[in-house]
Every structure is written in C-alpha cells, then in structure tokens.
Amino acid sequence: MRDTYLPYGKQMLDDADIEAVVNVLKGDYLTTGPMIKQFEERMAKYVGAQYAVAFTNGTAALHGACFAAGIGEDDEVITSPITFAASANCVLYQGGIVVFADIDQQTYNIDPTEIEKKITSKTKAIIPVHFTGQPVQLDAIHRLAKEHNLVVIEDAAHALGATYQGEKIGALSDMTMFSFHPVKHITTGEGGIITTNSKEYYEKLMQFRSHGITRNSNLLTENHGPWYYDMQFLGYNYRMTDIQAALGCSQLDKLGSFVKRRKEIVAAYNEAFSDLLEVQTPYQHIDTDSSWHLYILKLNLDTLSVSRKEVFEELHKMNIGVNVHYIPVHTLSYYQELGYKRGSLPKSEQMYEEIISLPLFPLMQEQDIQDVIDTVKYVIKKVKK
Structure with a gap:
C-alpha cells in the first residue's frame, strides 16, 4: 500500500x-x-x-x-x-x-x-x-x-x-x-x-x-x-x-507536454489492464484523438463478488484516490423534483453503476502509475468470484 x-x-x-x-x-x-x-x-x-x-x-x-x-x-x-x-x-x-x-x-x-x-x-x-x-x-x-x-x-x-x-x-x-x-x-x-x-x-x-x-x-x-x-x-x-x-x-505554454504526459499514462493503463477480464478499458473512436481528462475503467461486475462501492472503498483504503464520473444528472434530487425519472435513460444509468475513474494527471511519476496498476490488480484479484 x-x-x-x-x-x-x-x-x-x-x-x-x-x-x-x-x-x-x-x-x-x-x-x-x-x-x-x-x-x-x-x-x-x-x-x-x-x-x-x-x-x-x-x-x-x-x-x-x-x-x-x-x-x-x-x-x-x-x-x-x-x-x-x-x-x-x-x-x-x-x-x-x-x-x-x-x-x-x-x-x-x-x-x-x-x-x-x-x-x-x-x-x-x-x-x-x-x-x-x-x-x-x-x-x-x-x-x-x-x-x-x-x-x-x-x-x-x-x-x-x-x-x-x-x-x-x-x-x-x-x-x-x-x-x-x-x-x-x-x-x-x-x-x-x-x-x-x-x-x-x-x-x-x-x-x-x-x-x-x-x-x-x-x-x-x-x-x-x-x-x-x-x-x-x-x-x-x-x-x-x-x-x-x-x-x-x-x-x-505547457499544454502540449501536459496532454502528451496524459496519453503516456493512458497507454500504460491500457497495456496493464487489457488482459483483465474483470475490467474494460476505454474505447477510442477512430475519428477522435482524446486529450484524456479522465480515465474511466468499467468493472465487469458479473465476474466480481462485490459491488462497485466495495471496489471503490478498497482502493481508497490503499491510498488510490479513484472517483466516479458522473452521477447521471437526471437522477439528482433537484432534477427528480423537476419530474425527471429514473429508468428513463437506461444506458447512462447502467454505465454509472459500473465505472470508476483512475488517477490521471501530468504530475504523476512512474511509481505513481505503477502503484495504481498494482493496486487495481490486487483489489480485482481479491474480490474476484
């Protein structure tokens, strides 16, 4: 840890x-x-x-x-x-x-x-x-x-x-x-x-x-x-x-180097997680070149014995500050009061239940990247069915 x-x-x-x-x-x-x-x-x-x-x-x-x-x-x-x-x-x-x-x-x-x-x-x-x-x-x-x-x-x-x-x-x-x-x-x-x-x-x-x-x-x-x-x-x-x-x-003045570093981190994550059946790495459309503000890892919950919440909490206990982006806006209390309904956007709601965001920022060192990779793999192995 x-x-x-x-x-x-x-x-x-x-x-x-x-x-x-x-x-x-x-x-x-x-x-x-x-x-x-x-x-x-x-x-x-x-x-x-x-x-x-x-x-x-x-x-x-x-x-x-x-x-x-x-x-x-x-x-x-x-x-x-x-x-x-x-x-x-x-x-x-x-x-x-x-x-x-x-x-x-x-x-x-x-x-x-x-x-x-x-x-x-x-x-x-x-x-x-x-x-x-x-x-x-x-x-x-x-x-x-x-x-x-x-x-x-x-x-x-x-x-x-x-x-x-x-x-x-x-x-x-x-x-x-x-x-x-x-x-x-x-x-x-x-x-x-x-x-x-x-x-x-x-x-x-x-x-x-x-x-x-x-x-x-x-x-x-x-x-x-x-x-x-x-x-x-x-x-x-x-x-x-x-x-x-x-x-x-x-x-x-530094934007080019910042984006370059983000792409390097993403490449390391993609390589490390590509063969894990328990997770799904981000899809990149052929028409686009992402600047990678976030790295979203999708959990294949059918292969895990715990919920996303438990994976999230386990990673935080090990000092990996994962996050979730985002709670679907239409499910927030204020929007519910306006009349928006849960279940009306099933793909968004399902996605929300399955994702976590991994640390991604240019200041990350090689050891930081490896710590994320090792910890995610450890936690996934620990909670695997």
Missing part, C-alpha cells in the same frame, strides 16, 4: 506560473486588464477560432453561451446526463427546459441517434459533452443541427487539446466552452472560456459577462461623452481577473 494518498487529479504548476502571477500582482491591473485579452487571443489562436471570451468559471461560460444563443423560457435544449450538473443547469438559468438524450455505450458520449429522437418544435440547441476528453460525433450532430436550425454549444471542459477528424476542438461549432479548474488540462484556479467564430455571439458574450453594460459606440443609442456607458440587458459579473489570465497564459 502507498504511504501517501494519490488523488484522481491535480494541477501542475512551476516557477514560470508563479512568476507570471507575481508580475501581475506587482503591476497596475488585477481585475480586467491586458492579460485577459492576451489569454483570450492565445486561446482563440490555439483552437483556430476567431474569438474567445473568458469567464470566471466554466459554468458561467456555459450560462453566457446559452444567453448568446437566445435560449429562453420553455426552449428545449438537449444534452447528456453523463456530465457535471453545469451542462444542464446553464439551460435552467435561462428558463429553458433540459432534455436528456442517452449515451453511446462504447464512447459514453451522447448518442446522435438518441438526440434525433428528442428533437421537437421547441428544441433550440444541443449541448454535446466531450466526456473524458473524447470528442462526440460532431458530423452527425451538426447534420441534425442544420436540419432543425439548432445552435450547437460544445461542452469541452474535458477536451482542451483534443481533435475531431484532425481538427482541434474549439472552432467546429457555434460556441465551445473550456474549463480551467485545477483538475483540467490547464488551470487558472477557477475559470472558463467560450470560443466562437461568430462576431454576434462574441459581442453578446462580452456584454453578458459584464452586467449587460457596454461602452461600444456602435451599440449605444445615445452618447453623453467618453465616460458614457449603457446597461442594455440584465447581465452578470462573470469577469475573469488578470491574475487568473496570467496563470492561464503561462499554463498554455
């Missing part, structure tokens, strides 16, 4: 990151300043988008995207139940109705054929989630969106650095959200961003994150002078700070 606890995810910071933050602290701007613009421009360039708008966190960014898309009272938006609650909550913030579509049992991503079944005359948008970092089948989703005049907002919180058919995630749909929580590919502490090729969405997002206020002379109906601004709708204070943006810029 390990002497120290190994978490499932953790940020990786170095002296350059610290220096970047300290330089801002010594400068003139702490909140909305030049580093935010620099971070936005670098993110847009990295993914190949025309625009990027930074937010306080990924949830705020999704809220902004729903506003920019015009989602309002009783508009339906289709998303996956296998995600963090924010992917659905952002629709509720706008008065919309969340419609969940079941997953593909191989990729664990939302299934386009299930999306098609849920489209009605009230459907306004689709929020596909690139679960674990593996992109969804965007071609099929884009065909549906075009046919039904729907907005596509990609939840790419897991997918910075991932590609679909050779193109980076971030400029392929109407809007794309990335998250910079410490367990993600790069971190700004908390933070999120929307990338887009639409000037209209860009301008709405910029105004939405700052109380609905604008100083843009092209948008003002009157102008009293250089100091004048106008609040044209009810927005929010969702602005990122220069401190966060400076950290983000420094982290972006």
Whole structure:
C-alpha cells in the first residue's frame, strides 16, 4: 500500500506560473486588464477560432453561451446526463427546459441517434459533452443541427487539446466552452472560456459577462461623452481577473507536454489492464484523438463478488484516490423534483453503476502509475468470484 494518498487529479504548476502571477500582482491591473485579452487571443489562436471570451468559471461560460444563443423560457435544449450538473443547469438559468438524450455505450458520449429522437418544435440547441476528453460525433450532430436550425454549444471542459477528424476542438461549432479548474488540462484556479467564430455571439458574450453594460459606440443609442456607458440587458459579473489570465497564459505554454504526459499514462493503463477480464478499458473512436481528462475503467461486475462501492472503498483504503464520473444528472434530487425519472435513460444509468475513474494527471511519476496498476490488480484479484 502507498504511504501517501494519490488523488484522481491535480494541477501542475512551476516557477514560470508563479512568476507570471507575481508580475501581475506587482503591476497596475488585477481585475480586467491586458492579460485577459492576451489569454483570450492565445486561446482563440490555439483552437483556430476567431474569438474567445473568458469567464470566471466554466459554468458561467456555459450560462453566457446559452444567453448568446437566445435560449429562453420553455426552449428545449438537449444534452447528456453523463456530465457535471453545469451542462444542464446553464439551460435552467435561462428558463429553458433540459432534455436528456442517452449515451453511446462504447464512447459514453451522447448518442446522435438518441438526440434525433428528442428533437421537437421547441428544441433550440444541443449541448454535446466531450466526456473524458473524447470528442462526440460532431458530423452527425451538426447534420441534425442544420436540419432543425439548432445552435450547437460544445461542452469541452474535458477536451482542451483534443481533435475531431484532425481538427482541434474549439472552432467546429457555434460556441465551445473550456474549463480551467485545477483538475483540467490547464488551470487558472477557477475559470472558463467560450470560443466562437461568430462576431454576434462574441459581442453578446462580452456584454453578458459584464452586467449587460457596454461602452461600444456602435451599440449605444445615445452618447453623453467618453465616460458614457449603457446597461442594455440584465447581465452578470462573470469577469475573469488578470491574475487568473496570467496563470492561464503561462499554463498554455505547457499544454502540449501536459496532454502528451496524459496519453503516456493512458497507454500504460491500457497495456496493464487489457488482459483483465474483470475490467474494460476505454474505447477510442477512430475519428477522435482524446486529450484524456479522465480515465474511466468499467468493472465487469458479473465476474466480481462485490459491488462497485466495495471496489471503490478498497482502493481508497490503499491510498488510490479513484472517483466516479458522473452521477447521471437526471437522477439528482433537484432534477427528480423537476419530474425527471429514473429508468428513463437506461444506458447512462447502467454505465454509472459500473465505472470508476483512475488517477490521471501530468504530475504523476512512474511509481505513481505503477502503484495504481498494482493496486487495481490486487483489489480485482481479491474480490474476484
């Protein structure tokens, strides 16, 4: 057993990151300043988008995207139940109705054929989630969106650095959200961003994150002078700070190495677990190159004498910080109170009962990786029927 606890995810910071933050602290701007613009421009360039708008966190960014898309009272938006609650909550913030579509049992991503079944005359948008970092089948989703005049907002919180058919995630749909929580590919502490090729969405997002206020002379109906601004709708204070943006810029310098390291860890896991009949390693679709935010190991419970809970607890006792991603959103208490039913999304609900997430982050050393492998194998052998 390990002497120290190994978490499932953790940020990786170095002296350059610290220096970047300290330089801002010594400068003139702490909140909305030049580093935010620099971070936005670098993110847009990295993914190949025309625009990027930074937010306080990924949830705020999704809220902004729903506003920019015009989602309002009783508009339906289709998303996956296998995600963090924010992917659905952002629709509720706008008065919309969340419609969940079941997953593909191989990729664990939302299934386009299930999306098609849920489209009605009230459907306004689709929020596909690139679960674990593996992109969804965007071609099929884009065909549906075009046919039904729907907005596509990609939840790419897991997918910075991932590609679909050779193109980076971030400029392929109407809007794309990335998250910079410490367990993600790069971190700004908390933070999120929307990338887009639409000037209209860009301008709405910029105004939405700052109380609905604008100083843009092209948008003002009157102008009293250089100091004048106008609040044209009810927005929010969702602005990122220069401190966060400076950290983000420094982290972006290392993104390539971070993704590379994640792939190396995944390769070691896949090799180690490929011949274990008691578990199933992740499936990788031919069209996608995952950036591997999460490594999901599926337990073949028919071959084990215990439940997933007991496997989970046994690994934690041995200092391996496995997790479960995610509890299907429609089964959470608040969504149950809204009328969503257990049993309505059987593939998602079955998947939830069978999965654990193994530690995966660039700071992991070779011994950490081997500890995970050895401990998983030990526990599986111990609980095998």
